Amino acid sequence: MKLLFAVILMGSAHDALATSFDCSKAASGTEKLICSDAETSALDDKLQQAYKTALLATNAYGKKELAKEQRNWIKYTRGVCQDAACLRQVYTDRIAVLARNEKDIENDESYCIKPSGYQDGIHDCGVYVEAYRDPNDRIDSFNQSLAQQKQSGRIISCSRLINQPVGNANSNESFGGYCVLRDGMQRKDVEICNADMTAKFQMQPVSPQDRTDKHLIDFTYTNCYGGY
Numbered sequence: 001m002k003l004l005f006a007v008i009l010m011g012s013a014h015d016a017l018a019t020s021f022d023c024s025k026a027a028s029g030t031e032k033l034i035c036s037d038a039e040t041s042a043l044d045d046k047l048q049q050a051y052k053t054a055l056l057a058t059n060a061y062g063k064k065e066l067a068k069e070q071r072n073w074i075k076y077t078r079g080v081c082q083d084a085a086c087l088r089q090v091y092t093d094r095i096a097v098l099a100r101n102e103k104d105i106e107n108d109e110s111y112c113i114k115p116s117g118y119q120d121g122i123h124d125c126g127v128y129v130e131a132y133r134d135p136n137d138r139i140d141s142f143n144q145s146l147a148q149q150k151q152s153g154r155i156i157s158c159s160r161l162i163n164q165p166v167g168n169a170n171s172n173e174s175f176g177g178y179c180v181l182r183d184g185m186q187r188k189d190v191e192i193c194n195a196d197m198t199a200k201f202q203m204q205p206v207s208p209q210d211r212t213d214k215h216l217i218d219f220t221y222t223n224c225y226g227g228y
Contacts, residue, residue, distance in 0.1 A: 030079050030087070037084040043091035050098040057101035065105040069134045076136040080157045080180065107132050110165075113217055127225070129217055132161040138175050138194075145194040145201045153183030155192065162216060164225050172197040176220030178211050191216060193224035200224040 023035035034040050051070060055063055073094055081087045108131040116126035132138075135158040142155045158179040166172045176193035181203070189211075192203040202223035206215075 028079070030081060033081065033084055033087055037087070040084055040087045040091065043088060043095070047091055047095050047098070050095050054098040054101055058103055058105055062103065062105035069105065072134055072136040072139075076139060076157045105133065107163075113164075113221075127164060127221065130163045130165070131213075132163065135159050135161040135177065137161060138177060139179070141175070142177065142179065142192050142194060145192075146203070148199075149201055151203070153181045153188075155179045155190075156182045156187075160211075160213075160216060162213075162220060164217070164220055166226060172226070174200070174220055174224040174226070176216050176224065178206060178216060191219050193220040195224050198224075198226075200226075 023031075026032045026035050034044055051066075054066060058066055073090075077090050077094070078087065081090060110128040110130040112125035112127070113129050114125070114127035116124045138161055139155050139158060142158075146153065146155070156179075158177045160178040162176050164174045164176070166174070172195050174193060174195045176191065179190055179192055181188045181190045181192075189206050189208070190203050191206040191210075194201045200223065202219075
């Protein structure tokens with residue numbers, strides 16, 4: 001019987017184990033799709049091996065972060081696919097990420113988007129942006145903001161997530177993402193932002209042609225940046 005990959009995540013990084021489920025016991029629509037498509041099933045096997053290898057390559061902190069990231073991928077990326085083509089694409093993309101076998105599992109290095117001149121002969125930056133490795137890391141927070149704003153629907157997946165911190169490590173952080181909103185039976189592509197220490201929040205539909213890093217940076221800065 002074909003065995004497929006699933007991930008069980010425990011409290012400790014060393015307890016993050018890869019296990020399998022039997023196709024005869026597939027319960028969710030996603031699991032049934034995987035089991036019914038030979039190409040996706042083969043990709044699932046490949047993903048299992050890539051995940052195991054990636055765990056071996058990273059450090060103790062990285063194991064914990066990778067396990068969390070994989071759990072989010074299963075729930076929020078793989079779990080929202082509605083057809084085999086979507087599954088094949090997300091599996092292929094995820095395998096490519098895991099195959100980097102990185103020692104450190106961390107976000108991209110922040111970079112300056114709004115220089116503020118020079119101070120004591122040193123280039124100073126007014127606004128930094130940091131791209132998150134795990135685009136689904138902020139979903140719970142986005143949904144909490146939706147509830148607080150009394151807006152209908154829930155964010156079910158994100159494909160891009162950025163952070164625009166203000167000042168030092170103890171100040172406000174502003175997050176923006178390209179996500180999918182499910183409202184009843186409908187799914188909508190949206191751009192959404194919120195902040196850790198303020199009530200700033202915004203969400204609006206986004207078209208495929210607007211889904212660029214620059215657009216997301218500008219949207220987040222305009223609607224959610226600032227405050228301590």
